[in-house]
Amino acid sequence: MLWNLRIRAAERGVWKSAQMRRMLADAGLEISAGKMSSWWAGTPATMRLEELDVLCSVLKCSPTDLMSPEPDKVAARRPRATETVNGNNQDHGAGNGGVSPVVTPRFGRPRSEPPL
Known part of the structure; x- marks a missing residue:
């Protein structure tokens, strides 16, 4: 998410x-x-x-005014096409159209039994 606090604050005449x-x-x-500094700096x-509710109330804005999605950053975090999962090579969407x-759920086959 792109944090737009300083822009929204400036629109309301808040510069510091x-x-x-x-x-x-x-x-x-x-x-x-310290917390205010971290919000202000990045x-x-x-x-x-x-806190978000009060911040939006003070700035007379909504959370979507303070945050903008960054889909490119999300895409960069996705796992590579082939990774090992539980010892098996799994294809994460590369060859099957994404x-x-x-x-599949493990109904009736619990991993372990609870202690008696």
């Missing part, structure tokens, strides 16, 4: 992270200077939905 932090505090969200690794291998 300290100002954004004060606005969040006024809305009831107290966050550390894409946060994690964010609580409660369709993932079929996974």
Whole structure:
């Protein structure tokens, strides 16, 4: 995801992270200077939905305004065409039209029995 916090903040006339932090505090969200710095400087690794809700309320925007998908990055994370899975070579969509291998459930054949 592409993180657009600084762009959305600038659209609202917020140019400094300290100002954004004060606005969040006024809305009831107290966050550390370090956390605000990480949000301001780049894409946060994690964010609580409660924090995102307050952030959107303060900036008068939606989560989709703050985040933009990056499909090229997702495609780069996909496994190579042939990898070993459970000791077997599996084709992950390279020769079968991009369709993932079929996974069959193990009904009636549990891996182990629970302790007595």
